[in-house]
Amino acid sequence: MDNLPDIVSGLQQVFMSTAFMWDTEVLHKYGTSGPRYTSYPTANLFRGDFGVSAYLEDLEQLRQRITPVSLYLHIPFCQKACFYCGCNRTITRDRGKIAAYVDALLLEIEQAAAIHGHRRVRQLHWGGGTPSYLEPAEITQLMHAISSHFDMDGSSSRDYSIELDPRSIDESKLALLKGLGFNRLSMGIQDFDSQVQSAINRRQEFPMVERLTRAVRRFEFSSLNFDLIYGLPKQTEQGISDTLDKVLELSPDRIACYNYAHMPDRFPAQRAILASDLPEPSERIDIYASIGERLTSAGYEHIGMDHFARKDDELCKAAREGSLQRNFQGYSRALAEDLVGLGASSISQVGDFYVQNERDPEAYVSMMEQGSLPIIRGIRLSEEDKLRRYVIQTLICRLRLDKRAVNRAFSIDFNRYFSGQLQQLKKFEEDGLVELGDTQIRITEAGRLVLRNICMLFDQHLGESSAVRFSKTI
Ligand code: SF4
Numbered sequence: 001m002d003n004l005p006d007i008v009s010g011l012q013q014v015f016m017s018t019a020f021m022w023d024t025e026v027l028h029k030y031g032t033s034g035p036r037y038t039s040y041p042t043a044n045l046f047r048g049d050f051g052v053s054a055y056l057e058d059l060e061q062l063r064q065r066i067t068p069v070s071l072y073l074h075i076p077f078c079q080k081a082c083f084y085c086g087c088n089r090t091i092t093r094d095r096g097k098i099a100a101y102v103d104a105l106l107l108e109i110e111q112a113a114a115i116h117g118h119r120r121v122r123q124l125h126w127g128g129g130t131p132s133y134l135e136p137a138e139i140t141q142l143m144h145a146i147s148s149h150f151d152m153d154g155s156s157s158r159d160y161s162i163e164l165d166p167r168s169i170d171e172s173k174l175a176l177l178k179g180l181g182f183n184r185l186s187m188g189i190q191d192f193d194s195q196v197q198s199a200i201n202r203r204q205e206f207p208m209v210e211r212l213t214r215a216v217r218r219f220e221f222s223s224l225n226f227d228l229i230y231g232l233p234k235q236t237e238q239g240i241s242d243t244l245d246k247v248l249e250l251s252p253d254r255i256a257c258y259n260y261a262h263m264p265d266r267f268p269a270q271r272a273i274l275a276s277d278l279p280e281p282s283e284r285i286d287i288y289a290s291i292g293e294r295l296t297s298a299g300y301e302h303i304g305m306d307h308f309a310r311k312d313d314e315l316c317k318a319a320r321e322g323s324l325q326r327n328f329q330g331y332s333r334a335l336a337e338d339l340v341g342l343g344a345s346s347i348s349q350v351g352d353f354y355v356q357n358e359r360d361p362e363a364y365v366s367m368m369e370q371g372s373l374p375i376i377r378g379i380r381l382s383e384e385d386k387l388r389r390y391v392i393q394t395l396i397c398r399l400r401l402d403k404r405a406v407n408r409a410f411s412i413d414f415n416r417y418f419s420g421q422l423q424q425l426k427k428f429e430e431d432g433l434v435e436l437g438d439t440q441i442r443i444t445e446a447g448r449l450v451l452r453n454i455c456m457l458f459d460q461h462l463g464e465s466s467a468v469r470f471s472k473t474i
Contacts, residue, residue: 026432047379058353073343089130104369127163131163174216185223193239200273227258256331319397428450433447
């Protein structure tokens with residue numbers, strides 16, 4: 001019976017659907033560093049001298065705009081450091097510091113409402129950090145401020161979501177969130193394997209998550225997302241398979257499955273992770289393939305690069321209808337033209353600009369106390385940027401690009417304009433990652449893993465920044 005594991009693994013190969021039978025060797029050669037394309041141009045190109053006066057003039061015009069708006073609120077505080085973390089967060093138990101930050105946010109909500117307050121808030125997202133680490137009174141205060149300064153959406157089609165750390169939430173906080181109007185929740189799970197949880201310094205037992213999930217269902221939130229991460233230290237195919245058993249038992253509506261980016265030079269907390277504990281690149285691909293296989297077999301649809309959703313979830317409908325967007329919060333439905341970011345480090349996408357707030361929470365608080373605009377850098381999109389953003393966004397969200405639609409929208413001849421890129425894409429086509437038609441470019445199932453590489457071909461600014469800043473694409 002010594003060869004039983006080999007037999008089991010062989011059977012898994014036989015039963016694995018062809019969609020997830022990738023040639024690891026082929027994919028391996030595409031392993032490079034590159035942006036995640038949550039914006040184009042990417043945030044590392046934002047500059048301090050982006051032209052704040054032109055931006056302010058643009059804002060004046062926006063006072064006339066009556067289309068819906070998205071709001072993003074950044075809460076940068078966490079109680080304990082997870083070793084894999086690459087977010088802009090501050091570890092603190094100092095409630096006074098958090099209270100001062102909430103006061104600053106209240107001021108920025110008022111400041112933003114002076115421009116956008118009349119617009120309907122179709123999307124609202126609280127991210128971090130750990131928004132659920134706030135006290136119930138602080139959460140209530142912030143939500144009341146937003147509701148009294150903006151035109152809130154009471155319809156069931158709104159997207160009002162918040163990121164939860166299961167360790168900082170209980171049933172009474174969930175009830176509060178429901179009462180305040182949040183209808184979508186996202187829980188950071190990462191992996192249920194206890195060895196992995198120890199290696200990343202994030203212990204959260206399954207029974208706790210199970211209890212919370214049951215409460216989420218009882219309170220009838222519209223949608224629950226679980227975040228998983230693959231490529232973590234001590235992670236194995238067997239371990240992730242056990243994690244997926246538990247995930248499927250809880251049956252979240254959406255699952256985001258991110259690729260861990262090990263960049264200890266950029267993110268000091270990651271120095272506590274031993275490189276020797278990380279799965280090899282080929283193992284990571286196998287782990288991702290087994291996740292994809294399990295989730296799609298269980299009825300989830302694969303969306304974009306790294307999301308899965310139940311067929312009746314709004315995200316799936318948006319993917320089918322072509323109304324998906326990708327921004328700093330990952331994939332979501334495209335419900336509003338402008339995204340207004342509030343809080344330290346948050347990024348706004350308004351008019352022709354991306355602008356970013358001061359990253360340091362204390363510096364942000366003093367700027368707000370002095371009545372200044374907290375923006376420190378940004379970029380104005382050129383016409384060329386808009387064209388390339390359209391191409392990149394379409395590929396990354398729809399997995400297909402209609403060249404005729406690009407020709408119509410930007411008055412170009414796609415084949416001539418991007419002849420160099422089409423030439424480079426031939427290599428991807430030979431490897432079964434894209435299909436190049438007369439009128440369309442289509443990404444195959446295996447091509448989802450190299451979507452970032454494909455988008456990089458259309459990124460005019462790629463050479464302007466050091467690749468060291470970016471994570472590995474595979
Ligand atoms: S992963 Fe989330 S909870 Fe953990 S330190 Fe980072 S922001 Fe905080």
